[in-house]
Amino acid sequence: MVFSACVQKQHSKIDEVREVVFVSTYEECPRSANPILKAVLEEKHIGSSENVDRLMFNIVELKGGLKAMNATINCYEKQAEKKVTK
Template sequence: MKTAALLLILLMMLSACAQSRASKIDEVREVVIVAGYEQCPRPAKPELKPLLEEMHLGSRENVDRMMQNIVELLGALKAMNSTIHCYEIQTGRADEK
């Protein structure tokens, strides 16, 4: 029982010290943006055609739709890479690759 009382008193003393040490920010610091970037073009979202549910996966129509979707995704990937390259040019990291 003595140990519990001693630990309780010690805990109360530590919590009192912790509250008195809390600091308040008296001043507001201004943040200055050093580097400015131009916004690069955002690539368009690819329009993917859904597969025909009434046909099986290997049907000619579904295979054609999958191939068209792959072409759309490759075009979107190239557009995303060009946007990344645009930002890398602005940061000077385009030559590192």
């Protein structure tokens, strides 16, 4: 017994290949410099007043750095929102 069949390939959207080029420009947002942190004094106990002062200084610097990074992210997000809503 011999079976034969002629099958016509159906055209589907998967078969279509489209090249999509997306070009977008953004204004560069301000970027702060990395905070310069003070190292703890190895010859002193971690809880010494000198090291506690250094650690507190570092906390303040890191907090300021995080605020600056968030401002940069918000700047880019605002630009992206403007482009999406157009």
